[in-house]
């Protein structure tokens with residue numbers, strides 16, 4: 096599968112949490128790849144395993160969590176076997192992350208300027224003066240209108256949008272090759288979201304940085320990405336080019352998700368809810384994990400676990416209906 | 420054990436015909452002002468006010484849904500609390516069913532409150548974790564002494580099935596349920612007293628997409644069945660679009676545009692409404708930039724304690740002129756069923772604007 100354009104190749108990734116109450120199988124057998132400079136979306140509802148996937152790639156799964164199987168090949172090396180120190184170096188230089196709530200990633204007691212300088216000093220092994228220059232360069236790049244003021248501010252003094260701009264500056268100042276964005280605009284208002292999405296798109300294009308864009312918003316998927324992976328119950332259930340996914344969704348879950356999303360550009364359209372509730376990893380059904388909610392389920396779905404099946408149009412779908 | 424998915428067609432809706440309903444307002448929000456005192460320092464020498472809601476007028480007719488949209492902090496929840504009789508306004512009246520609710524005594528208000536109920540964004544915070552589902556739903560029925568004994572049990576079971584929950588759930592506690600199911604419990608409790616009006620403050624914002632659709636459909640089904648009137652506060656425009664008959668757009672405490680849903684979404688005249696609409700990500704890869712009006716507004720929301728002079732939107736408005744900084748625009752009629760507060764309302768529809776864009780390209 097891998098070619099010289101492949102940047103990241105995740106194979107058979109399985110991450111579980113070994114809690115006192117038992118094992119939580121958060122993600123099971125997740126495989127996908129991302130090419131250099133490409134924007135790929137990971138969509139799914141809460142608890143489907145999106146964040147655990149991203150934290151696994153970043154090497155940030157902590158006890159009681161553990162990657163129990165699989166490989167994460169980034170730039171021809173398997174990250175799962177790296178030492179803590181080497182992983183840190185990769186996080187500093189080659190891949191970075193922005194979260195939904197930047198406040199969790201910023202230190203409340205230090206000014207934005209101080210934190211930017213410290214990050215850049217370590218990233219780029221440079222002195223304070225040079226780091227400050229780079230910091231201001233980046234505050235401008237992320238279109239912060241009053242960089243001096245923001246530089247001197249503390250995280251809580253900034254609006255959500257401004258904080259996310261600062262996070263993007265920190266994440267991109269090392270010119271990483273992969274940016275993992277975990278619901279970066281979910282907490283923001285739509286007008287601000289639009290600004291941030293455009294900013295991310297422009298900057299990553301300029302830097303040729305690939306994005307793994309995690310979201311539950313199909314609108315963002317349509318506007319931002321080249322390829323989509325749909326997650327359900329800790330598995331990828333559909334992988335597709337973005338246009339294909341919207342024009343001809345294959346997995347009944349994807350289809351249901353599209354039909355239950357209200358659209359402002361469609362008039363008089365019916366909204367079709369998916370029945371039932373979103374499963375959690377500790378109560379996943381047997382067989383196809385979607386079968387209790389699936390309108391197309393048939394007898395085998397209750398007991399047989401469908402594999403990812405390739406389709407002639409290049410997409411892949413985890414559903415027994417697509418068996419040949 | 421789960422609620423079946425329900426399909427609705429907008430076209431078939433009978434409720435909310437503004438012409439038919441015009442003569443029977445259920446709720447009149449008139450001239451509402453709420454300024455919070457946010458003065459700092461012990462002596463509070465310089466008084467500072469945050470104008471959370473400023474001169475808001477809105478009428479809800481029987482059986483219709485009025486949606487309120489606007490970014491966080493624009494005053495939606497404050498307005499909802501005022502409507503609910505929970506936060507006295509500085510000025511203005513809330514007339515529910517021909518009664519000014521703030522002229523009532525505490526006891527009278529409690530009685531009147533049977534007619535209007537509220538559903539919040541976070542169902543967990545509005546459900547007592549130590550009470551069973553039965554006790555939660557039975558509470559209002561008991562407190563108004565409506566039914567007792569066997570009838571009470573029957574009534575609670577009926578309410579559970581109305582909202583699509585299994586009656587066996589009545590013995591369980593809120594934490595045993597998912598977010599969507601908890602919101603159903605909240606809705607069952609709100610329905611217990613057979614209200615006429617339900618104020619919904621972002622009832623689906625915290626839910627997963629597939630569950631949002633279930634709750635939105637449930638709300639519409641209940642509206643048709645029980646002739647409910649909704650004040651529906653939303654964060655996401657798509658859900659407000661789906662459920663509302665009329666829409667009010669708020670910005671920094673003021674209604675900047677209001678009108679029938681179709682008009683607001685097809686011919687928004689206020690630059691802020693247009694910006695909101697063009698900011699919503701649309702789940703259709705063929706409906707992207709070239710085909711779409713693309714009013715990106717710059718900057719952050721201004722500080723509500725020190726809002727811009729004149730039109731509060733002038734700092735972010737792409738077509739602001741000098742007069743906008745000086746003179747606040749007033750809400751006035753643009754066309755039938757649409758009012759806009761702007762000195763330079765945009766008259767071309769989004770459709771026309773798109774064609775114009777295609778032409779200049």
Ligand SMILES: Nc1ncnc2c1ncn2[C@@H]1O[C@H](COP(=O)(O)OP(=O)(O)O)[C@@H](O)[C@H]1O
Pocket residue numbers: 112114119121139140141142143144145146147148160375376
């Ligand atoms: N630290 C943890 N301990 C136990 N379970 C966890 C932990 N982190 C995540 N999980 C579980 O893994 C599942 C997937 O979570 P997550 O990847 O965060 O979902 P999402 O798709 O919403 O990002 C969830 O059900 C969650 O409860």
Ligand SMILES: Nc1ncnc2c1ncn2[C@@H]1O[C@H](COP(=O)(O)OP(=O)(O)O)[C@@H](O)[C@H]1O
Pocket residue numbers: 455456457469470471489490491492493494495496497498723
């Ligand atoms: N009790 C209060 N004291 C001071 N300011 C308040 C209070 N409640 C709300 N506000 C402010 O009033 C404005 C409107 O808030 P709110 O009605 O909650 O907005 P929304 O629901 O639209 O997000 C915000 O700026 C908020 O910070």
Ligand code: SF4
Pocket residue numbers: 346347348383384385386387389390391392393396401413414415416
């Ligand atoms: S395998 Fe069966 S239950 Fe699963 S999605 Fe396909 S049809 Fe539905």
Ligand code: SF4
Pocket residue numbers: 689690691730731732733734736737738739740743748760761762763764
């Ligand atoms: S009054 Fe002026 S600033 Fe305000 S929305 Fe209209 S054009 Fe823009």
Ligand SMILES: [Mg+2]
Pocket residue numbers: 145146147277
């Ligand atoms: Mg997550």
Ligand SMILES: [Mg+2]
Pocket residue numbers: 495496497
């Ligand atoms: Mg609110």
